[in-house]
Amino acid sequence: MIDLVLLGTGNVATHLFKAFSASKEVNVVQVYNHSEESLKTFKETTAVTTSLGELAPADVYLLALKDDAIPEVAEKLENCTALVAHTSGAVEMDMLQKCSRRGVFYPLQTFSKEKTLDYSEIPFCLEANSSEDLELLKKMAIEISGKAYEISSAQRKKIHLSAVFVCNFVNHLYAVGEKICRENEIPFEILQPLIKETAAKIQNVSPAEVQTGPAIRNDRTTITAHLEQLNDPENKKIYELLTHAIQKFHGKEL
Amino acid sequence: MIDLVLLGTGNVATHLFKAFSASKEVNVVQVYNHSEESLKTFKETTAVTTSLGELAPADVYLLALKDDAIPEVAEKLENCTALVAHTSGAVEMDMLQKCSRRGVFYPLQTFSKEKTLDYSEIPFCLEANSSEDLELLKKMAIEISGKAYEISSAQRKKIHLSAVFVCNFVNHLYAVGEKICRENEIPFEILQPLIKETAAKIQNVSPAEVQTGPAIRNDRTTITAHLEQLNDPENKKIYELLTHAIQKFHGKEL
Structure with missing residues (x-):
């Protein structure tokens, strides 16, 4: 004992x-x-x-x-x-x-x-x-x-840093999604199966291998349309930066 | 039929x-x-x-x-x-x-x-x-x-936009977490229960209500230490922008 x-x-x-x-x-x-x-x-x-x-x-x-x-x-x-x-x-x-x-x-x-x-x-x-x-x-x-x-203490610091990205920052993106839904009278529950599946998908495969969306496809039409729809300047900045980061990460920077 | x-x-x-x-x-x-x-x-x-x-x-x-x-x-x-x-x-x-x-x-x-x-x-x-x-x-x-x-078509466009935040961008944050782990010889599986729970948590409550981490606590010591640990300039920018966005979203901008 x-x-x-x-x-x-x-x-x-x-x-x-x-x-x-x-x-x-x-x-x-x-x-x-x-x-x-x-x-x-x-x-x-x-x-x-x-x-x-x-x-x-x-x-x-x-x-x-x-x-x-x-x-x-x-x-x-x-x-x-x-x-x-x-x-x-x-x-x-x-x-x-x-x-x-x-x-x-x-x-x-x-x-x-x-x-x-x-x-x-x-x-x-x-x-x-x-x-x-x-x-x-x-x-x-x-x-x-x-x-x-x-x-080790050194590794633990890196884990703690990673956790900010995959937990705290991810949760904020959920909050942004929820806000956009609310502003347009869409129930947030409609996004929840997608959120669940996005997390479930990478329990067995590397997230780098299953990246989807307009950024990695370099679908400029959709990216431009999305940026036009974003009124909140902070969300616009997040959209631009993460789109750019995805393209850079996957060697698709144009 | x-x-x-x-x-x-x-x-x-x-x-x-x-x-x-x-x-x-x-x-x-x-x-x-x-x-x-x-x-x-x-x-x-x-x-x-x-x-x-x-x-x-x-x-x-x-x-x-x-x-x-x-x-x-x-x-x-x-x-x-x-x-x-x-x-x-x-x-x-x-x-x-x-x-x-x-x-x-x-x-x-x-x-x-x-x-x-x-x-x-x-x-x-x-x-x-x-x-x-x-x-x-x-x-x-x-x-x-x-x-x-x-x-409606107008609402669907907003859902599609929200989905980029809660799915595509979230997946990229998972990829950043995975990369930090790999670079430090930490198995990525160690983050997976956290990823799963972060998604599970907001199936019943609003993500805005369960935000955690150094940004919302305005824990400057941790934020500074994390920024010093980030070598990748893109990840540093993501860290700075999302920290700022969380503080602004929750009215904690200092």
Whole structure:
């Protein structure tokens, strides 16, 4: 049994807490947050504290905190002999360097408090400063998803960057599509099968190989017609830049 | 029973042929294409022709052709008394104006010849110049998917434009993510659950409401670090523009 203290009560912490609660091998012995209020829902099923001086003994202290808060809290754990790991995509493992045993347990997924997730689908990016602790993190990851990857801090930064493109920026393009629909009294649901299929298509093939649309065909008539229809200058810029980027990427620049 | 002649043998034609072949109410009596070669696979199960002068009698002539070819072929059908409809997102119904009975049967989906599709998930955007023919197109759509929408030519153009954002541009962002992964020896599969979940998330909620990431948080530290990591000038421009667009869209411009 791995005893774990979870530090943080945000989206990632909430989902990890749920996932570990269903596990037999990981026992969340305590949840920490500086504010009493945010601990309310956790209080019902486990011990909680608002004081870093009162953390329970554990095998792992998991820092599911905002990037800025990670070094601050880690500093206060400096005499800790247990494994201290954070869950951030962007923070280097060595920001925990005052902890003798340190690691990263980064779940690569988009979390909203409201939305139920299939935890078995979450890839975990793991890193530790000893092979024993890497094994410990693997055990924790496998308890949740079975998808554990050993990823260096340098690689993790690149994954985090890629995630902005394939998640945050993609979601904004969905929002643009929704706005165009609304403005023209078209139900957004009409686009949803297309959105789903576009994501499903590249689960087995490379997206570079299945690019479609007026840009890659260099269909100037359609491109010009589309640009004329776009009133929002920001959306026009997005259309122009992405059309150009697709053509350049595929060596079709004219 | 609706007798249908299918004109075209591309991705859309191939998928519609498959879908209608499984239907009890629609009978594809013939497939036309100008090239013999492309008719090969259709020949095994239905009549085919390379001559517009030899089209079989039918209730509906469905033009699943490239946008440019639609008016050309329609002109040759000008004395036809059956319903003539095209499957394009971008071509106005009145490009078929020489046909007395005209319509649009636009399946809003991304089609690849290789990929199996769940036809029941395809929304059909329908238009006709008489209510009787609109009903006829509805019957055809319902045979395939059950999702039939009455959409004007003006609205269809906007849907087509939205589809470029949520499908073609989104796919390019997937390709950028894949490239960053490959360059850093990270398996692309690690991003796929995130891609799937990002698309799944907005099947029930508005994408504008679930925007996440450094742009909407105005997390300058992460934004600066990401821009420093991007070597490709095109990807840097995409990052800057979409970050700015997200902030503007959400009224967070600073």
